[in-house]
Amino acid sequence: EAQVTQNPRYLITVTGKKLTVTCSQNMNHEYMSWYRQDPGLGLRQIYYSMNVEVTDKGDVPEGYKVSRKEKRNFPLILESPSPNQTSLYFCASSFGAGGTQYFGPGTRLLVL
């Protein structure tokens, strides 16, 4: 089944404790992206990747890192999480930047 998977789905952590949210797709998509969703703000793009080893900042990249060492994986790294990063995070992938994006189920993060 074609899908985008994210792990973990739910995470509670404390300020400053490094964490990684994994994202994997099995559709051989070149383009992958991370978004955060906050009430009243919709979805905002954090980082995106056009292909392996090619990443770029979205609208709200501060406090986040990404890497794209393999085509199927695009992990989101929070080196030192802060409470303002409490949010719902979505990973998405597509065939090329203008293609239809397929979204993962989301990761709900709470930073205390």
Add this chain to the structure above:
Amino acid sequence: AQSVTQPDIHITVSEGASLELRCNYSYGATPYLFWYVQSPGQGLQLLLKYFSGDTLVQGIKGFEAEFKRSQSSFNLRKPSVHWSDAAEYFCAVGALTGTASKLTFGTGTRLQVTL
């Protein structure tokens, strides 16, 4: 910079009534336009998209949207709403320039359907 405005935060319609959700965008060139739906606790599902060509786009679940360049709008419509359409709807504009790409979402419209 591109932007999307969804002026209606919350809309309530009766089952069987028609629906129109508004979306206005700002972008210098011809945009890629999308409508996504998010059911409670779920991820986002694509309803329809516009890249070029016919300005009236048909999507899944009986939805359609019309691209109006003169009004910078891409409103979503459905002739008869079903209770299962209750969800949050997001309009998005995509820009592809060279090697860069961004997808900008609106803040969403929450649809409530009364029986």
